[in-house]
Amino acid sequence: MNKEKILEVKNLKQHFQTGRKSVVKAVDGISFDIYRGETFGLVGESGCGKSTTGRTIIRLYDATSGEVTFNGIDVHGTKSKKDLKKFNRQMQMIFQDPYASLNPRMTVKEIILEGIQIHGLIKSETEKMERVEALLETVGLNKEHATRYPHEFSGGQRQRIGIARALAVDPEFIIADEPISALDVSIQAQVVNLMKELQEEHGLTYLFIAHDLSMVKYISDRIAVMYFGKIVELADSEELYKNPLHPYTNSLLSAIPLPDPDFERTRERTIYDPTQHDTEDAEFREVKPGHWVLCTEEEYKAYQDK
Amino acid sequence: MDDKNKQYDPEKFKQVHLKGDDSEKLSRPQLSYWKDAWLRLGKNKGAISGLVVLAFIILIAFLGPLLNDYTFDDADYDAAYLPPKVQGMEWLGLDGMQTYEVEGSSEQDAIDRGLEGYEIEEQYIQNTEVVLTPDESENGYYTVAMEVDVYAAKGYDNEHFWFGTDSMGRDLWTRIWKGTQISLYIGFLAAMIDMVIGVLYGGISGYYGGRTDNIMQRIIEVLSGIPNLVVVILMIMLLNPGIIAITIALTITGWIGMARIVRGQVLKLKNQEFILAARSLGSSDKRILMKHLIPNVTSVIIINTMFTIPSAIFFEAFLSFIGLGLQPPYASLGTLIDTAFDDYRVYPYMLLFPAVIISLLMIGFNILADGLRDALDPKMRK
Numbered sequence: 060m061n062k063e064k065i066l067e068v069k070n071l072k073q074h075f076q077t078g079r080k081s082v083v084k085a086v087d088g089i090s091f092d093i094y095r096g097e098t099f100g101l102v103g104e105s106g107c108g109k110s111t112t113g114r115t116i117i118r119l120y121d122a123t124s125g126e127v128t129f130n131g132i133d134v135h136g137t138k139s140k141k142d143l144k145k146f147n148r149q150m151q152m153i154f155q156d157p158y159a160s161l162n163p164r165m166t167v168k169e170i171i172l173e174g175i176q177i178h179g180l181i182k183s184e185t186e187k188m189e190r191v192e193a194l195l196e197t198v199g200l201n202k203e204h205a206t207r208y209p210h211e212f213s214g215g216q217r218q219r220i221g222i223a224r225a226l227a228v229d230p231e232f233i234i235a236d237e238p239i240s241a242l243d244v245s246i247q248a249q250v251v252n253l254m255k256e257l258q259e260e261h262g263l264t265y266l267f268i269a270h271d272l273s274m275v276k277y278i279s280d281r282i283a284v285m286y287f288g289k290i291v292e293l294a295d296s297e298e299l300y301k302n303p304l305h306p307y308t309n310s311l312l313s314a315i316p317l318p319d320p321d322f323e324r325t326r327e328r329t330i331y332d333p334t335q336h337d338t339e340d341a342e343f344r345e346v347k348p349g350h351w352v353l354c355t356e357e358e359y360k361a362y363q364d365k
Numbered sequence: 366m367d368d369k370n371k372q373y374d375p376e377k378f379k380q381v382h383l384k385g386d387d388s389e390k391l392s393r394p395q396l397s398y399w400k401d402a403w404l405r406l407g408k409n410k411g412a413i414s415g416l417v418v419l420a421f422i423i424l425i426a427f428l429g430p431l432l433n434d435y436t437f438d439d440a441d442y443d444a445a446y447l448p449p450k451v452q453g454m455e456w457l458g459l460d461g462m463q464t465y466e467v468e469g470s471s472e473q474d475a476i477d478r479g480l481e482g483y484e485i486e487e488q489y490i491q492n493t494e495v496v497l498t499p500d501e502s503e504n505g506y507y508t509v510a511m512e513v514d515v516y517a518a519k520g521y522d523n524e525h526f527w528f529g530t531d532s533m534g535r536d537l538w539t540r541i542w543k544g545t546q547i548s549l550y551i552g553f554l555a556a557m558i559d560m561v562i563g564v565l566y567g568g569i570s571g572y573y574g575g576r577t578d579n580i581m582q583r584i585i586e587v588l589s590g591i592p593n594l595v596v597v598i599l600m601i602m603l604l605n606p607g608i609i610a611i612t613i614a615l616t617i618t619g620w621i622g623m624a625r626i627v628r629g630q631v632l633k634l635k636n637q638e639f640i641l642a643a644r645s646l647g648s649s650d651k652r653i654l655m656k657h658l659i660p661n662v663t664s665v666i667i668i669n670t671m672f673t674i675p676s677a678i679f680f681e682a683f684l685s686f687i688g689l690g691l692q693p694p695y696a697s698l699g700t701l702i703d704t705a706f707d708d709y710r711v712y713p714y715m716l717l718f719p720a721v722i723i724s725l726l727m728i729g730f731n732i733l734a735d736g737l738r739d740a741l742d743p744k745m746r747k
Contacts, residue, residue, distance in 0.1 A: 117645050147647030160638035164398060164660040173656075174646040207395060224642065 065232055065264050066093040066116070071125035073108070073115045085111040087288035088125070090343065093232075098258065098265040100279030100296065102272060102311065108288040109268045110155070113234045116266070117152050118143075129232070148178055151225035155237040157217035161209035167195070167220055168205040174228040194223040198253060215246035219253065226257065234266045239274060247271075251278055272315050276300055281349075284308050286333075290343065294350040304352045304362045307331045402664075405740040412736020419729040422722060426545040433527070435536030437543040438694035444534035447515055449714050450525050459527070461516040462491060465711070468506040475509040489518040529714050531704065535694075541718055544696040548678050548723070551608060551697065555615040555677035556670050562616070563623025564666055568654060570624070571631030578628075589621050601689050608691065611684060615677050623669055630662040664741035671734035675727045682723055698723045 073086035086108045093099045101109050115122050118134060127134040129150060132142070151174075154160035161170055168191050174180075181187050192202035198219040209217055218238060225233055235254065239247040251274060257263060269275045275282060276296050283293040284307065292305040303309050310331035316323065341353045346362045354362060396404070406412055430437065450461030465483060469475030472495055480487055490513055497508035516522055528537035570581040597614040604610035634640065635658065643653050678698070684690050685699025686706075693700075698719045705715035 114641070119641055119644060144647050147645065150645075152642065152645045154638040154642060156638055160642055162639040162643075162657055162661070164663075165656075173643065173648070177647050177652070208398065221642070224646075228646065 063095045064092050065095040065130060066266075067126070067128040068092070068112075068116065069126040069128070071112070071115060071127060072123040073111050073120055074123045084288050086115060089285070089288075089290045091283055091290060091293060093264060093266060095231075095264055096258075096262060097280040098267050098278050100275040100282040101266060101268045101285060102270060102275050102282060103285030104270065104311075107285045109270075109285055110236050112285070113152065113236045113266060113268050117150055117234055118146070119152075144178060148174070148228045149230055150232045150234070151228065151230035153218070153221055153225050153233060153235045153238045156241050157214045157221060158241070160221050161217055163209055166206050166208055167191075167212075170209070170220060171195070171205075171223050171227050173224065178228060180228065190227070194227055197226065197257070198223045199249075213246075214242050215249055218242060218246075218250050222250075222253065222257070226261070229261075230263070232264045232266070234268070236268045237270070238267075240269060240271065247274065254278065272311060284311065289353060290351075291353040292351065298347075298350055302350075304346060304350070305354070306335065307333075402737075402740045406736055409736040409739060411732045412740070415729040415732035415736065418725055419733060422545065422725060422729070423549065426542045426549060429542030430539045433525075433536065433538060435526070435539050437535065437539045437696065439535060441530075441534035443519060444521055444524070444526070444530050445532055446712055447519065447521065447524075447526050447530040447534075448712070449527060449529040449537075450516060451527050452525055461514065461525075462512050463515040463712075464510050464512045466496060466508055466510055468504075468508050470506060472507050472509055475507050476511060479509070479511050483513070485513055485515075485518045489514045528718050529712070531715060532708075537701075537715065537718065540696050541698070541701060541722065544698045544701050544719065545722055545726075547608065547691065547695065547697040548681060548699070548726070551612055551615070551681045552674045552678035554612050555619060555681075556673040558612070558616040559620040559623050559673050559677075560666060560670050563620040563669075564627050564659070564662075566620065567624035567627030567629075568631055568658065568662075571628035572635055572650070572654060572658065574632070574635075582628075585621055585624060588618055591618070593618050597684065598689060601684070606689060606692050608695075611681055611690065614684075615680055619673065619677065623666070623673070626665055626669055627662055630665055631658055634658055634661055668734055668738045668741060671730060671737055675730035675734075678723070678726060678730075698726075 069090050070088050071086055071090070072084070072088050075083045075085055077083050089112065091099070101112065103109050111120065114120050116127050116134070122135050129146065132146070134146060165173075168188075171191050171194055172187055175187065175190065181190055188205070191205050195202050195204060200216060200219055200223070204212075204216075209220065212220065218241075222238075238254070239250050242250060254265065255278060258265060265278075267275060267278055279296045281294065282296045282299050283290045284299070284305065285291070286307045292299065292303070292308045294302075299308065300312065303312055306329070310329045313327065313329040317326075336358060337355045338353075340355050341358075342355075343351055343353050344359050346352050346354075346359065352359075352362055446463075448461055448463045449459045451457075451459040465479055467475045467479030467482070469478050472493070476487075476490070476493060479485075480490075490511060492512040494510045494512075495507060496510050497506075499505045499507060502508060516524065526536050526538065528541055531537055531540065566581065566585075570578045596617055600614035600617060601610050604613065640653060640657055643657055648656075681690065681697060682699030682702065685697055686703045688703070690700045690703070691697050701719040702716060702723070705712070705719065709716040
């Protein structure tokens with residue numbers, strides 16, 4: 060695989076002041092790289108900071124500290140409008156809730172054209188209409204849908220409109236924030252397959268945030284597991300599934316159901332207990348090439364022997 | 366039911382295939398948001414009748430004064446206190462007859478006293494009737510109802526004052542509709558100013574949040590802490606009573622309700638994912654406010670404005686009624702009711718017409734606003 064880094068996240072922190080003294084450390088010092096053309100999966104339980112990570116990377120939140128470098132440019136350092144606009148075009152986001160992510164007062168055409176209008180990409184009306192129709196076709200919708208309002212569509216159709224909106228500005232990198240978790244299971248595959256196709260056609264890079272491990276494994280090249288604002292394990296998806304090292308990853312993997320009654324009857328759930336090992340002195344270490352684990356010195360040695 | 370006897374007839378069934386493209390088809394007819402809301406409003410009988418009543422009153426308020434030759438400020442003391450008289454509607458009691466109740470030691474004495482008191486000649490009496498005999502009354506006098514053709518008595522045989530005249534002989538029909546115009550004008554103007562200030566204030570406060578919101582909300586709390594009537598009275602004393610003074614007095618604290626509602630809506634909306642999507646596309650704050658937030662609060666703004674109009678009309682009437690309203694010769698529904706209130710036992714028609722009109726206006730606006738709230742709420746969609 061082409062190993063050019065498109066995104067580098069270094070020690071990113073996002074803390075929210077919730078009271079005079081209480082601070083929620085939603086993201087607490089995470090680092091990872093994403094290579095051009097790959098799909099990077101980010102999994103973890105609800106409230107562990109996955110979505111916050113995504114939103115901080117795209118600058119919806121201002122990071123407390125840390126660095127996000129996209130295409131060699133520091134994202135949180137750029138201030139000039141021109142740089143920001145360029146960045147907004149290159150990085151786009153697909154949202155979790157297809158019912159909340161489309162403005163109910165805008166037609167599908169207006170929604171898709173929004174980015175094009177903001178950046179003034181296309182001037183003539185006929186070209187705009189052509190572009191909308193082409194985008195609708197790309198995501199598998201009819202061009203007659205352009206003048207409709209979002210409430211007339213199903214969840215899967217709405218999510219595809221959201222994808223069309225993100226694609227409209229020709230981004231290189233798309234953050235998919237749990238794009239399928241609000242969808243019906245029968246529609247999930249449809250959307251994920253669409254995303255895969257688009258990745259091949261447009262050479263996109265994805266940061267795929269989800270909590271459904273089986274789906275993440277299906278789409279991702281590499282996976283990072285997050286737990287309470289920290290990445291506890293990062294590896295190629297095959298490696299992570301075959302050889303999980305961190306106890307939390309083990310616990311997550313043990314929770315995947317299989318459509319096999321015999322297996323389900325005997326399945327044992329591993330419950331992760333953070334007190335079972337030292338988390339204070341843990342550091343992010345590369346146990347094997349490309350396989351990183353948050354562990355202490357001792358654990359590091361033990362993992363290497365595995 | 367005996368289902369067994371029902372035979373499956375394959376002729377009656379047709380196989381339907383879902384082809385790739387058809388599965389994405391939308392069968393619902395294409396309707397814009399406003400068209401859809403209008404259809405839903407049309408189904409609400411109450412709202413439509415409210416709308417019809419309002420449209421009728423507003424229409425007459427503007428056409429009415431043109432329908433006769435009288436003006437609203439032409440005083441003619443000879444024509445004072447003429448009761449309503451409409452050509453062809455005498456059967457409805459609009460026949461220019463005035464009933465006076467007079468007292469005397471006998472029936473004839475009562476009539477004589479009445480004729481003298483009201484300066485009427487005997488020939489114009491149409492009818493007399495003893496209402497109370499001395500046995501029934503507390504003071505031992507006869508009370509007699511005396512129906513008089515006042516128009517003839519005062520020499521106005523050929524005139525028709527549809528709603529009668531007031532104490533200065535001014536035509537009430539013209540005055541009432543002029544007054545309705547002024548009441549509506551004050552109501553609409555106050556509601557519009559409330560809307561503009563309230564939407565801007567609430568929108569900015571809710572969208573920017575944090576310290577800005579904190580300061581702006583404290584200002585609102587201070588303002589709403591001052592009793593409304595005190596502010597209004599001070600404003601009117603400062604500015605001299607008049608349409609503008611009353612409107613300013615109404616709006617000086619009137620926008621607070623709108624600002625709070627809009628702020629609440631904006632707070633709710635601004636963290637919705639479609640706003641985040643717009644921001645990640647690089648939308649400016651102005652664009653987000655104008656294209657995303659305002660259109661989504663329009664329905665709430667419209668509903669709230671529709672409720673503000675009648676309350677502004679009513680508040681103006683209230684101010685007029687306590688003597689802080691418009692100054693003569695100008696009249697609003699409130700001042701008309703105020704002056705009519707002084708002799709409403711003898712001349713009830715003076716109070717009746719403006720009171721009915723203001724009631725219809727209030728009920729009409731409230732029912733219509735209620736219907737609009739149902740029609741504009743997309744969650745009501747069936």
